[in-house]
Amino acid sequence: MxxxxxxRVILMIPQIIILSLFIFLLAKMMPGDPFTGxxxxxxxxxxxxxxxxxxxxxxxxxxxxxxxxxxxxxxxFGMSYAMQRxxxxxxxxxxxxxxxxxxxxxxxxxxxxxxFGVWAGRYEGTWIDTSIQFYNFISMSTPSFVVYxxxxxxxxxGLKWFPTSGSVSVSASGFFGIIASRIYHIILPSILIGILTxxxxxxxxxxxxxxxxxxDYVKTARSKGxxxxxxxxxxxxxxxxxxxxxxxxxxxxxxxxxxxxxxxxFSYPGMGKLFIDSVNGRDYSVMTALVLLYGILTLLGNxxxxxxxxxxxxxxxxx
Amino acid sequence: xxxxxxxxxxxxxxxxxxxxxxHFYDAVDDISLTLHKNEILALVGESGSGKSxxxxxxxxxxxxxxxxxxxxxxxxxxNLVGLNExxxxxxxxxxxxxxxxxxxxxxxxxxxxxxxIAESLVYHTKLNEKEREAxxxxxxxxxGIPDPPLTAHQYPxxxxxxxxxRVMIAIAIACKPPIIIADEPTTALDVTIQAQILDLLEDIQxxxxxxxxLITHDLGVVAETADTVAVMYSGQIVEQGSVYQVFEHPLHPxxxxxxxxxxxxxxDDEELHVxxxxxxxxxxxxxxxxxxxxxxxxxxxxxxxxxxVLHEVEPGHLVRCTCYKTFYFPDExxxxxxxxxxxxxxxx
Numbered sequence: 001m002x003x004x005x006x007x008r009v010i011l012m013i014p015q016i017i018i019l020s021l022f023i024f025l026l027a028k029m030m031p032g033d034p035f036t037g038x039x040x041x042x043x044x045x046x047x048x049x050x051x052x053x054x055x056x057x058x059x060x061x062x063x064x065x066x067x068x069x070x071x072x073x074x075x076x077f078g079m080s081y082a083m084q085r086x087x088x089x090x091x092x093x094x095x096x097x098x099x100x101x102x103x104x105x106x107x108x109x110x111x112x113x114x115x116f117g118v119w120a121g122r123y124e125g126t127w128i129d130t131s132i133q134f135y136n137f138i139s140m141s142t143p144s145f146v147v148y149x150x151x152x153x154x155x156x157x158g159l160k161w162f163p164t165s166g167s168v169s170v171s172a173s174g175f176f177g178i179i180a181s182r183i184y185h186i187i188l189p190s191i192l193i194g195i196l197t198x199x200x201x202x203x204x205x206x207x208x209x210x211x212x213x214x215x216d217y218v219k220t221a222r223s224k225g226x227x228x229x230x231x232x233x234x235x236x237x238x239x240x241x242x243x244x245x246x247x248x249x250x251x252x253x254x255x256x257x258x259x260x261x262x263x264x265x266f267s268y269p270g271m272g273k274l275f276i277d278s279v280n281g282r283d284y285s286v287m288t289a290l291v292l293l294y295g296i297l298t299l300l301g302n303x304x305x306x307x308x309x310x311x312x313x314x315x316x317x318x319x
Numbered sequence: 320x321x322x323x324x325x326x327x328x329x330x331x332x333x334x335x336x337x338x339x340x341x342h343f344y345d346a347v348d349d350i351s352l353t354l355h356k357n358e359i360l361a362l363v364g365e366s367g368s369g370k371s372x373x374x375x376x377x378x379x380x381x382x383x384x385x386x387x388x389x390x391x392x393x394x395x396x397x398n399l400v401g402l403n404e405x406x407x408x409x410x411x412x413x414x415x416x417x418x419x420x421x422x423x424x425x426x427x428x429x430x431x432x433x434x435x436i437a438e439s440l441v442y443h444t445k446l447n448e449k450e451r452e453a454x455x456x457x458x459x460x461x462x463g464i465p466d467p468p469l470t471a472h473q474y475p476x477x478x479x480x481x482x483x484x485r486v487m488i489a490i491a492i493a494c495k496p497p498i499i500i501a502d503e504p505t506t507a508l509d510v511t512i513q514a515q516i517l518d519l520l521e522d523i524q525x526x527x528x529x530x531x532x533l534i535t536h537d538l539g540v541v542a543e544t545a546d547t548v549a550v551m552y553s554g555q556i557v558e559q560g561s562v563y564q565v566f567e568h569p570l571h572p573x574x575x576x577x578x579x580x581x582x583x584x585x586x587d588d589e590e591l592h593v594x595x596x597x598x599x600x601x602x603x604x605x606x607x608x609x610x611x612x613x614x615x616x617x618x619x620x621x622x623x624x625x626x627x628v629l630h631e632v633e634p635g636h637l638v639r640c641t642c643y644k645t646f647y648f649p650d651e652x653x654x655x656x657x658x659x660x661x662x663x664x665x666x667x
Contacts, residue, residue, distance in 0.1 A: 216424040222380055224439035224490065225412035228404065235427055242429075314474040315428055 005307065012299050019295040020072075024065050027288050068288070077289035082281040087289045090274065095256075097167045098270035101186045101193075101263070102255035108194025109251070113201035114244075118237065120202065121209025132206075136199040144196050148265040151192055162188040165267035189262045193255075201244060201251075208240030215239070245312045246305050253301030327498055327530045328354040328377070333390035333400070335369075335376045337601060343387050344601045346372040348554035350390075354498065354530040359521075361545035361562075362534045363577070367598040369554040370534045374500045376400075377532070378415050379407045394498070413443040416491030416529075420503040422483035426475035432459075433471030436490050443494045458489040461526075463519060481512035485519065492523055499524070499531045505540060517544050538581050542566055547635075550574050553599065553610040556629065560636035570632060570643040572618070573611045579648070592648075609640045617649050618642055 052058055056067065071078065077087035120132040156164035163169070163185050172181035212218065213236055221235045222228075260272035267273070271290065278286035310316045330352045336343035347369045354360050362370045375381055376388050379399060392399040394414065399407070411417075419425040427435060436458055437451045446454060452471075459467035462485040475483055484504060491499055501520060505513035521544060524531055533545060541548055541562065548565045550558040550573060558571040569575045579592040596614045599605065605613065609623040627640035 216419055216421060217427040219380055220417070220419060220425045220435075220487070220490065221427070221438070223378055223411055223415075223417035224493075225408040225410070225442050226438060227408055227442070238429055239427070313429065315476045 001310070005303070008303050008306075012296075012303075015299060016292075016296060020069060020292055021065065023288050023291045023295070024068060025061070027284050028061055028064075030282070030284075072289070072292070078285040080278075080283055080286045082278070082283045082286070087285050090286065091271070091289060091293070094269060094271050094274045097268065098256060098259075098263075098272070100167075100182055101190055101259065101268065101270055102252070104183070104186050104190035105193040105197075105255055105259065106251065108190055109198045109201065112194055113198035114205065116198070117202040117205025117240075117244075118209065120206040121213075121240065122232065124206075124210050124213075129206075132202065136202055139196050140199045142196070144192075145261050145265055147192055147196060148189070148262055151188060152265065155188055167269050185268070189259070189266045189268060193259055193262055201247065204243045204247065205240055208243055209236055212236045212239045242309070242313055246309045249301045249303070249305030249308055250298075252304065253297040256297055324355040324357050326353060326355055327394065328352070328532075329391070329393040330377070331391040331393070333373070333376060333392060334388070335372050335381065336387045336389075337372075338385040338387075339602055342602075344604070345606075346554050346601055347376060348606075350551075350554075350556055352549060352556070352559075354532055356497065356530050357524070357528050358547060359524065359531045359533055359545045361541040361548045362532060362551060363536060363538065363541055363548060364551035365536060365598050367600070368551040370536075370551055371502055372554075373551075374417070374502050374532065374534055377498075378411055378417055378500060408442070412439040412496070413494045414496050415498045415500060416494070416496040418484075418487050418491045418499065418501040418504045421507045422480060422487050423475065423507070425487055426483060428475055430474070431471065432473055432475065432478070432486050436471075436486070436493055439490060439493045454493070455489075458493055459486070461492075461523070462486070462489045463515075464489075480508050481515065484508060484512075484516050488516075488519060488523065492527065492529075495527045495529075497529055499529045500534070501531060502534045503536070504533075505535070505537070513540070520544070538577060550577070553604055555610065555639065556637070557611065557639045558637065559629070560633075564633070564636040568636075570636075570638040571611075571640070572615050572642060572646045575646070575648075576615075609642060611640075612642075615642075615646070618646060622646070 056064060068078075075088055077091075079085065080087050080090055083090060116132050116135075120129045123129050152164050155161045167182060167185050168178060169181045169185070172178045218231060218235050221231045226234075256271075259270070260276060262268070263270040263272035264276050274286065275290045277283070278290065306316075330350060333347055333350045334345050335347035336345045350369075350373060352360070362373065364370050377392055377399065379402065381388065388400050390400060394410070397406075397410075399410070402410070426432075433452070433455050436455045440446055440451045440454060444451075444454075455471055456467040459470055464470045464482065464485055470478065470482070470486070475486075478486065484507075487504075491501075499520075504520065505516050508516060517540060520531065520533075523529075533540070535541060545562050547561050548559065549556050550565065550571065552573050558565060558569070558574045565574060566578070569578050573594075576592070576594045580594060582591055594614055595616070599610075599613075604610065608625060609627050612618065612620070612623050622642040622645045624640045624642070629637040629639050630641070631637050
């Protein structure tokens with residue numbers, strides 16, 4: 001199994017190279033460069049031209065690409081033009097914030113999705129199922145930013161239960177104080193993310209249960225005289241959890257990439273907000289590093305899903 | 320069959336109805352059958368004739384929300400119709416073992432073979448884990464698995480179709496049930512394996528003396544293994560008797576059509592007989608008169624009974640409707656009319 005994982009990781013290298021080339025060229029094709037925003041009536045064009053020359057922006061694209069990749073290989077994604085700090089340092093800080101948000105969101109997502117999926121599947125066609133389907137329909141079709149804005153208005157500004165921006169309060173002190181303050185800042189966004197993004201998990205689980213209920217092996221189990229409760233847990237539910245487990249790798253990496261809408265609206269300094277800011281600010285070095293990171297996360301997510309599948313489903317072996 | 324053998328199952332006037340658009344339609348319509356110890360009773364009919372529905376009614380696996388079962392299924396003075404779930408779970412697996420048609424889908428893909436066999440021992444015996452393991456190995460050996468300890472640790476997808484069906488049989492007989500229901504146990508297997516599985520079923524029956532209800536549409540299987548036969552059409556029994564009675568003296572037009580549709584290896588007839596039309600669906604099924612009449616349109620309406628009932632033509636041999644008395648196949652009549660000269664021509 002370790003051999004396969006190693007092979008898969010090695011196979012990821014050409015994929016990442018192609019991905020990085022695309023990202024680099026796309027970024028180059030965007031209109032403007034980091035210095036466009038610096039032009040004011042007081043800056044002379046020659047000064048800008050000098051800065052461009054120094055930054056290597058006048059070199060042919062492949063020279064720029066090779067030097068970018070070469071430095072990226074050593075973990076150096078250059079300086080953020082907008083923030084004048086190393087990109088790696090910025091992403092490192094933001095990644096920690098996003099990690100907190102991602103973990104709590106995942107927990108809340110599954111805490112809601114698993115019982116809902118189980119109830120909807122188990123009581124298929126009853127009012128329980130219909131209500132859960134209706135909730136799913138609403139959560140799928142409501143634009144998330146609308147909910148975030150309403151929630152900030154109601155619970156943030158209105159009831160003042162939760163902070164409306166930031167990741168940690170400046171007045172927080174001490175290890176536990178800071179942790180508590182961080183959690184306090186992510187409760188509202190992660191609950192909302194959990195409520196709004198569990199629809200696919202609920203549906204996977206529900207339809208898995210509905211299908212598996214009719215499987216022959218369930219009949220076999222019943223014909224052995226196994227009590228219905230055990231038939232459900234051991235035979236129906238276990239088999240229905242397979243797609244959820246497979247999906248888990250992608251869910252995790254998706255959330256690690258940052259919840260773009262939630263972070264932006266809650267002004268939460270995570271990866272998603274960083275990405276939006278870098279696009280708006282033409283901050284190439286940050287943007288390209290992030291897109292590359294997202295690409296690698298996606299590849300790793302697929303690998304993680306495959307590994308999880310091979311652990312939970314004996315029919316799938318990677319060796 | 321030795322009729323003096325102990326009566327195991329006594330099914331009387333069983334109706335199993337499914338709900339379709341708020342109406343209940345009988346898929347099993349007034350069936351009475353008995354199964355004795357050491358008997359192999361074959362239930363024959365085309366797809367859609369209600370054979371499997373009857374089997375699932377016996378073991379009580381229908382969804383009560385859309386199924387209505389009425390009548391009596393007596394087992395040891397216990398009526399299985401309407402029996403509560405807790406009590407039924409004590410019977411299932413312990414007193415009635417079931418073998419399903421497709422051994423790939425009938426085994427849980429996520430559980431090891433050993434666990435799946437042991438599962439029924441957990442609920443019906445007082446064996447501890449070690450004893451269960453030993454019993455599992457013994458069962459696997461009994462059903463002819465070459466390496467029981469290995470197979471017990473394997474998953475269903477690692478076994479061939481024939482091996483999986485052997486495992487299914489091991490599950491069904493784990494608690495030595497007096498009744499075994501085999502629902503088309505050989506249909507999904509290739510011919511050489513079919514014979515092995517049937518031999519195995521017969522061996523096991525001899526060993527534990529169960530009564531077997533063998534559901535099949537393969538008349539070859541019936542002739543080879545069964546003691547008694549019930550032919551089903553559209554939810555009813557149209558003919559019933561010992562294998563000898565039904566195969567040597569088939570009476571009902573449906574039985575005769577089925578027997579004629581069997582390919583004969585020793586016959587040089589190139590054309591295979593087909594029964595016209597199809598089994599009507601549950602909703603469109605005709606509920607009055609002879610249900611098989613539309614498929615033998617050349618027979619005059621007057622030859623059928625208005626309310627066909629089963630007639631006992633000789634002890635144990637039952638046939639529905641009186642149309643059998645005048646029934647003929649159209650080509651038989653042509654051949655008879657054309658007489659001997661035509662046959663002589665064919666011979667040249």
